[in-house]
Amino acid sequence: MQEKNSVGIVKEKIFKSEESLPLDCGEKLEEYELVYETYGTLNSKKNNAVLVCHALSGNHHLAGLYTKKDKYPGWWDNLIGPGKPLDTKKFFVIGVNNLGGSHGSTGPKSINPKTKKSWGSKFPILTVNDWVNSQKKLISHLGIKKLKAVIGGSLGGMQALQWSIQFPDCLSHTVVIAAAANLTAQNIAFNEVARQSILTDPDFNKGDYYEKKLVPKRGLRLARMLGHITYLSNDVMKVKFGRKTKTKGYQYSFSPEFEVESYLNYQADKFVDEFDANTYIRMTKALDYFDPAKNNIKNLSQIFKKIKSEFLVISFTSDWRFSPDRSKEIVKALLDNNIKVSYAEIDAASGHDAFLMSNDHYHSILKNYFMKIFNTK
Amino acid sequence: MQEKNSVGIVKEKIFKSEESLPLDCGEKLEEYELVYETYGTLNSKKNNAVLVCHALSGNHHLAGLYTKKDKYPGWWDNLIGPGKPLDTKKFFVIGVNNLGGSHGSTGPKSINPKTKKSWGSKFPILTVNDWVNSQKKLISHLGIKKLKAVIGGSLGGMQALQWSIQFPDCLSHTVVIAAAANLTAQNIAFNEVARQSILTDPDFNKGDYYEKKLVPKRGLRLARMLGHITYLSNDVMKVKFGRKTKTKGYQYSFSPEFEVESYLNYQADKFVDEFDANTYIRMTKALDYFDPAKNNIKNLSQIFKKIKSEFLVISFTSDWRFSPDRSKEIVKALLDNNIKVSYAEIDAASGHDAFLMSNDHYHSILKNYFMKIFNTK
Numbered sequence: 001m002q003e004k005n006s007v008g009i010v011k012e013k014i015f016k017s018e019e020s021l022p023l024d025c026g027e028k029l030e031e032y033e034l035v036y037e038t039y040g041t042l043n044s045k046k047n048n049a050v051l052v053c054h055a056l057s058g059n060h061h062l063a064g065l066y067t068k069k070d071k072y073p074g075w076w077d078n079l080i081g082p083g084k085p086l087d088t089k090k091f092f093v094i095g096v097n098n099l100g101g102s103h104g105s106t107g108p109k110s111i112n113p114k115t116k117k118s119w120g121s122k123f124p125i126l127t128v129n130d131w132v133n134s135q136k137k138l139i140s141h142l143g144i145k146k147l148k149a150v151i152g153g154s155l156g157g158m159q160a161l162q163w164s165i166q167f168p169d170c171l172s173h174t175v176v177i178a179a180a181a182n183l184t185a186q187n188i189a190f191n192e193v194a195r196q197s198i199l200t201d202p203d204f205n206k207g208d209y210y211e212k213k214l215v216p217k218r219g220l221r222l223a224r225m226l227g228h229i230t231y232l233s234n235d236v237m238k239v240k241f242g243r244k245t246k247t248k249g250y251q252y253s254f255s256p257e258f259e260v261e262s263y264l265n266y267q268a269d270k271f272v273d274e275f276d277a278n279t280y281i282r283m284t285k286a287l288d289y290f291d292p293a294k295n296n297i298k299n300l301s302q303i304f305k306k307i308k309s310e311f312l313v314i315s316f317t318s319d320w321r322f323s324p325d326r327s328k329e330i331v332k333a334l335l336d337n338n339i340k341v342s343y344a345e346i347d348a349a350s351g352h353d354a355f356l357m358s359n360d361h362y363h364s365i366l367k368n369y370f371m372k373i374f375n376t377k
Numbered sequence: 378m379q380e381k382n383s384v385g386i387v388k389e390k391i392f393k394s395e396e397s398l399p400l401d402c403g404e405k406l407e408e409y410e411l412v413y414e415t416y417g418t419l420n421s422k423k424n425n426a427v428l429v430c431h432a433l434s435g436n437h438h439l440a441g442l443y444t445k446k447d448k449y450p451g452w453w454d455n456l457i458g459p460g461k462p463l464d465t466k467k468f469f470v471i472g473v474n475n476l477g478g479s480h481g482s483t484g485p486k487s488i489n490p491k492t493k494k495s496w497g498s499k500f501p502i503l504t505v506n507d508w509v510n511s512q513k514k515l516i517s518h519l520g521i522k523k524l525k526a527v528i529g530g531s532l533g534g535m536q537a538l539q540w541s542i543q544f545p546d547c548l549s550h551t552v553v554i555a556a557a558a559n560l561t562a563q564n565i566a567f568n569e570v571a572r573q574s575i576l577t578d579p580d581f582n583k584g585d586y587y588e589k590k591l592v593p594k595r596g597l598r599l600a601r602m603l604g605h606i607t608y609l610s611n612d613v614m615k616v617k618f619g620r621k622t623k624t625k626g627y628q629y630s631f632s633p634e635f636e637v638e639s640y641l642n643y644q645a646d647k648f649v650d651e652f653d654a655n656t657y658i659r660m661t662k663a664l665d666y667f668d669p670a671k672n673n674i675k676n677l678s679q680i681f682k683k684i685k686s687e688f689l690v691i692s693f694t695s696d697w698r699f700s701p702d703r704s705k706e707i708v709k710a711l712l713d714n715n716i717k718v719s720y721a722e723i724d725a726a727s728g729h730d731a732f733l734m735s736n737d738h739y740h741s742i743l744k745n746y747f748m749k750i751f752n753t754k
């Protein structure tokens with residue numbers, strides 16, 4: 001169903017790189033494709049472009065529908081569109097599926113030109129740094145020298161932050177939402193359980209399952225269920241599910257009977273049809289590896305010295321995976337360098353997932369920020 | 378190695394029931410055995426007995442060693458022994474492996490007398506209520522009419538609480554540590570991921586794996602890893618592991634490289650050799666089902682009307698699975714009934730696992746409480 005102020009029907013585009021991409025792991029991708037979408041119009045000065053980076057399970061389809069029959073619009077449709085906080089009447093918005101993704105960009109299930117088979121286990125582990133390098137190629141291909149802003153939530157926020165460090169001259173504004181300058185031990189631990197779920201699923205076949213027509217559904221299901229719990233707050237789960245059961249009285253069986261169990265199992269079943277396990281484990285590795293300050297948050301001020309963009313940093317009170325304290329570390333290091341930064345801690349009950357929702361306070365802050373940066377040429 | 382003030386070398390005992398046990402699920406166990414240990418001496422009046430209930434992965438081996446060569450003593454050895462907070466010079470302490478357990482009491486891997494094969498999938502799902510009924514039989518068998526106290530942490534605390542409700546005349550004191558009157562949706566959700574890990578492991582074979590010489594190690598490993606994360610606090614993980622890696626620089630592989638990953642994988646490997654998957658999923662169900670107030674915490678005051686024992690309730694500041702707020706719900710409902718209750722919220726960084734550790738403040742509170750109840754005959 002088409003939403004109010006929707007960007008309407010959209011179409012995927014493909015960027016095929018003409019040069020190889022050296023990676024942090026030491027390998028090189030000789031050729032690759034990035035699938036992307038754009039909304040709004042690039043102005044003649046090419047200075048109204050905003051790049052949106054996606055999180056673990058996201059993709060390039062930010063807004064609008066592919067066909068009128070689509071059940072759901074792009075994942076950030078509440079934010080992006082004509083008259084919306086990220087206004088496509090003003091900005092040229094770009095969404096790109098990360099390299100290694102499972103939604104069209106070159107990734108583990110793509111054909112490795114050398115072997116003529118799916119990459120599978122041989123697809124390299126990419127880093128946030130690698131992604132930013134590949135995104136920069138796309139931006140250049142679009143003829144854009146300097147982005148008005150790079151914005152992202154969670155792993156997307158890490159990419160935005162990395163853009164500001166890696167290409168300080170190529171963006172005017174960085175918007176980092178529900179993110180951190182590195183993961184905590186607890187976050188790495190949750191990621192490791194998700195990875196072990198997939199790696200130990202017999203159908204994973206060490207990552208080479210495409211040719212065997214296998215899908216490591218069991219492992220990916222578990223990873224998704226676990227992820228889901230950590231994206232929600234304890235409070236929102238209490239309100240949403242509490243101890244409600246599907247039937248009156250206990251069943252004394254191992255079938256899901258509490259509503260929260262049914263919800264998680266349903267979400268997990270849906271996810272395995274949409275997402276690739278090889279991509280999932282690589283995304284979690286990119287999260288674990290991201291650490292511009294190299295395990296010493298005090299180094300962050302030093303790392304930020306090169307930054308030239310201005311910042312908006314946003315956190316959510318009930319987000320326990322990327323807590324407000326982690327955002328404040330970023331803000332502090334920016335202030336140490338006299339970088340212009342606005343910070344908002346949004347009172348929201350939904351946990352980490354709050355960055356995807358249309359909280360009034362949150363959206364009005366984004367709207368005002370984008371309005372302001374549109375007016376300052 | 379024998380610890381200071383150890384109860385020394387201990388021996389398991391077996392209680393074989395002579396009557397059947399009706400269960401909450403509607404089934405009946407015609408016969409069953411409970412393995413248990415005792416420390417200290419039952420006095421002539423038989424009024425110095427303390428029952429210790431164990432948590433999910435615990436057992437009846439509370440203190441001491443089986444042989445001088447044992448690497449580790451019983452799991453609550455820091456609490457129980459001559460001169461320790463629960464002083465075996467004063468008290469007769471009883472530890473019992475819960476029915477359905479995997480350490481000697483009748484459980485899923487025991488032989489079902491009807492089929493002459495392991496129970497496996499046919500072993501019923503027990504409740505806290507069922508456990509308390511079976512423990513009561515053991516206590517009667519030992520000739521004890523009234524326990525001085527029932528004490529437990531986590532799921533053990535739920536059993537202690539249930540004792541006070543179910544057999545109000547049979548205990549003088551209830552000690553509930555790091556527990557709650559029911560699980561939150563978040564806790565049930567974590568348990569469901571653990572169950573799904575085991576249930577979907579192909580080696581689980583719907584619970585009938587013993588005769589096939591299979592062990593659902595993959596599933597049980599994941600369940601244990603996940604459990605472990607939630608028993609620790611974010612802060613303690615930061616101090617203990619942080620982002621430390623085994624080698625300098627990233628490996629760009631899926632082998633564990635952060636220390637927190639190695640730790641979790643090591644703990645998981647150890648656990649699968651000691652614990653039975655069928656027991657694990659049943660223990661989590663007992664946790665999920667425990668809810669004396671029937672999903673309305675306001676009913677707790679009503680349920681507590683029958684209670685005759687006095688209470689000590691203890692919580693730990695960093696415990697996010699059974700937070701202090703959950704203990705306070707119990708305290709409030711006790712106070713509503715003018716039941717004598719002492720409450721302590723211990724400042725501890727270790728999360729839920731704090732109940733197993735020998736924090737000075739925590740242990741001095743227990744020591745004083747037990748000293749006081751020993752002196753009041």
